[in-house]
Amino acid sequence: MGMKKSVIAALFLVLILLPASSLMATSVYKVGGIFSSTGRASFLGDPEKKTMEMMVEKINAEGGIDGHMLEAVIYDSEGDPAKAVSAVNKLIHKDKVLAIVGPSTTPTTLAIVNFVERAQVPLISCAAGVKITTPVKPWVFKTAQSDLLAVAAVYQHMKNAGIKKIGILTVSNSFGESGKMQLLDQAQDFGIEVVQVESFGAKDTDTTTQLTKIKAASPDAIVCWGTNPGPAVVAKNVKQLKIDIPLYQSHGVASPKFIELAGDAAEGIILPTGKILVTELLDDKDSQKKILEGYQTDYSAKFNSNVSGFGGYAFDAVNMLANALKGSNGDKNKIRLALENTRNHVGATGEFNFSDKDHNGLSPEAFVMVEIKNGTWKLID
Amino acid sequence: MYALADCFRLKRQNGSDMDDNKIKNRIEHAVFICIILVLGLFTQNTYYLQIMTFIGINTLLALGLNMLIGYAGQISLGHAAFYGIGAYTTAILSGTFGISPWLSLLCAIGVAVLIAFVVGLPTLRLSGYYLGMGTLGFGMIVNILFREWSSVTGGSSGFVGIPVLEAGKVSFMSGQNYFFLVWGVVLGAILMCRRILASRMGRALRSIHDGEKASLAVGVNTHYLKLQIFMFSASLGAVAGFLYAHFVLFISPESFGFMVSVKMVTMVVIGGMASVWGALLGASLLTLLPEVLHGFAEYEMIVFGLILMVVMIFMPQGLTRGFLDMYEKARKKRQ
């Protein structure tokens, strides 16, 4: 009896351990993807992964690149730096990809930067952190707007609204921390004084304590820097404590999910966002509008869900990579040079102008400020 | 391969006049060295070398924790703290202050041992779930420090700028060099653990595991002994952290959180408690499993959880013992 059980257990193990077979194909351009499609940052990685799959399918349907089909090898980093390192080595040395898109978060990107530099494989990250492309590393690019620009957009709006004193409340992960650094660094340039700095845990159930402390410092506005779901809790708590000053949020919550989570409490919140969120509201002359509409139609047709700005990062990365692959003959250095010489590329996130000094290539125009009104977004100015 | 054959010849010749156990150990070590040499010299693919390097680092962690859990019978749910202390100490000293990494290795061990002493002194008086919770709390506090002390540790965005290890003209950058460095350290650690276990201290340790009060009664200073083992296991953790930091060249608090502590305990228990090779097996399995489970994509967590449960339900002694038992039973049946 006991014997039988053990045998079953062992058989079960063997079955599980059988490696997933991989398909081999000739004359394809292999590109890698590392996204945190599960885990804490899955709200970033999931749309990014889907977008990449969709784009590759589309490029192949149109005949591939110079006659080569594209093949995407995508791994899940789960937002864990160690897993990202293992994935990047697998992509470089086992799958032998020409270039890599992702990862989705700043720590996972920073963790693999050394490996792609050493192996000389182009990387286009979808993470926000400024540290990724400053100082410039030859093989590392990124498509996500830096928090530097987001903070500048928020502060510009505050300056126009005559806000002088602010309290800031950031989530205690890399996104919040990077935001906090930028908020503190740039405050002086806009004549703004930060009177109270607080933080909250990504899984905190309540933030009234921090808000009470901020309220006591009597600021003119509160800035909350975080990614869902924490900021929705903050928004609710602000309403519950009847704090009657403007609440600014970051581009980290720029998705319809935030309005759904915060409900009534979302009313009146001001935040910076990529244009993707407000495509319909954009002026017809806006060069990005057409591209955004195309992406949205494709994405919702395929996945039956709305696009988010995060998927847009992967959209731009894959597009620019596809352009760079043209005529490269699979030479990584040529791909890198082509990426670096990308100019005036209008993408979902903004207009990219890469150079040897700038591997992010976006200008402050990549952000617009929106306010949440009647459960939907409204463009400001 | 010759070395392997030599070992067997050695066994046949000297089997009668040498202590059986000693020979068995020597053979095991020789086989182990051979396997490492073969794997290291013939694996060209950097990806596989890197996976095996991670296995080595995890083996160090499991070895240290196994001394504590498997032999001394004391649980720790916060051991990733020492792993992190090792990594952060060397990162800060060699990265920020430009001290030679080898010197910072010594500092890392020193800091870990010191902290283990200070924390272990009151904590090891606890037992059972209370000890588990005490160590868990310690692990959480250390992790929060890594995160919040951002001016020094780089905060949750992580620490960038850890130098590559160098010894003379040899740079420990290529996969092979680092592979041999890590597995050399693992071999040293295995020998050290076995030395300790064979000593008087080892016997005293096992007596604590079997019954703390009884061993106290026969004159074993249990608290002091537990503290020593705790410090030893912390130092192995710190060495593993050092190796991790100079391999990946980037560290962030997430790599040393609560789930990592749990993973370490799992390695020890799955592999088989109170067994040096069990630690190796557990570390290998838990490092390889996620790689293999990639194929399951969304279902990875479910499968991983199931495996953990199934192994523990049917082979509570760990896989090493579980497989040995199965083998024994099968043999008996045949006879």
Add this chain to the structure above:
Amino acid sequence: MQEIIQYLFSGITTGAIYAVIAVGLSMLYSSTELINFAHGEFVMIGAMSMVTFWVHMALPLPVAIGCTLALGCALGLLFERFAIRTARNPQPIVLVIITVGASIFLRGTGMIVWGKDPFSVPPFSNHESLEIFGAALLPQSIWIVAAALLLAGGIHFFLKRTLTGKAMVASAVNQKAAWLSGIPPERMAVLAFAISTGCGAVAGIFIAPVTMSSYDMGTILGLKGFCAAMIGGLGSLWGAFAGGILLGVLESLGAGLISSGLKDAIAFILLLLILYVRPGGLFSAKEAKRF
């Protein structure tokens, strides 16, 4: 002064959440001497089921609560029957790893069933927040505190006043003696498990409206609950309750008066201090013992 009162209110709300979770853990410990590391996942299942039953299927609130509770208990039953009882060698560390495995399994299942996005649940009663001394108190906080009190009281009554409850205590004190006097220990264990995971689901039901629910919310809640149960003294129901409130209040005061970044550290430092000074927890007469 006004701030301090607000900190206290916030602390009591969070503390009551910890308390409900801790009561479930403590109840299981007192009757089986087992700590269930998957307890936080049952909280998650409670909260997420509320999303399904109440928000998506639009069932009436009492029905939704009933369904969620039934689901929590049923899963606990299955868990005990298939994972805990089949274990060949119920050594505590083995059981701990089994429950850890179960927590990963349940989290993975939650991710498949409910997806990766967080959800929000409306409050049970749509009142404005009450103002007391200029500090705001949420109606949902009162719900949570009431739930915690009711739960601890109910279980206390069950264990001390009903025959089944007394049998359960008896089988926890000495299983063989209990068996000799005709108490079926397996049935007691299964019952204890179902009640405990049911408590977890209750915690989920009541906290869903104050916070956002997602498949990975359970781990940290489970840990905090564990922490609270330890502070109060494992196995003591009222200790768990008091431990939870104390933990919540001190966390909130720590965040308010010292630093919000160190909030969690403060909770764990408190835990360590209590373990060092009074290893059995604040309210436990029993001495801390081995597994």
